[in-house]
Amino acid sequence: MMVLPFLTFFFAIMATIIGHRRSAIIIWAIGLMISAFMFHLHATDPLHLAF
Incomplete structure (x- = not known):
């Protein structure tokens, strides 16, 4: 999924x-x-830490 921005910039x-x-x-x-x-x-994803 992270390839989408880079792919669109490449096409541009x-x-x-x-x-x-x-x-x-x-x-x-x-x-x-x-x-x-x-x-x-990414910014709104809850960070689940388990210790």
């Missing part, structure tokens, strides 16, 4: 290289939203 860079600027910006924004969502899931 590839779209930039190909010359599709608008698609690259949209894909980059999707990658940022996925990263923010993943961080939210």
Whole structure:
């Protein structure tokens, strides 16, 4: 699941290289939203410690 943000950033860079600027910006924004969502899931995950 953590590969999703990196994969979308890779696709955004590839779209930039190909010359599709608008698609690259949209894909980059999707990658940022996925990263923010993943961080939210990580930050709100309860930490269960058992000693």
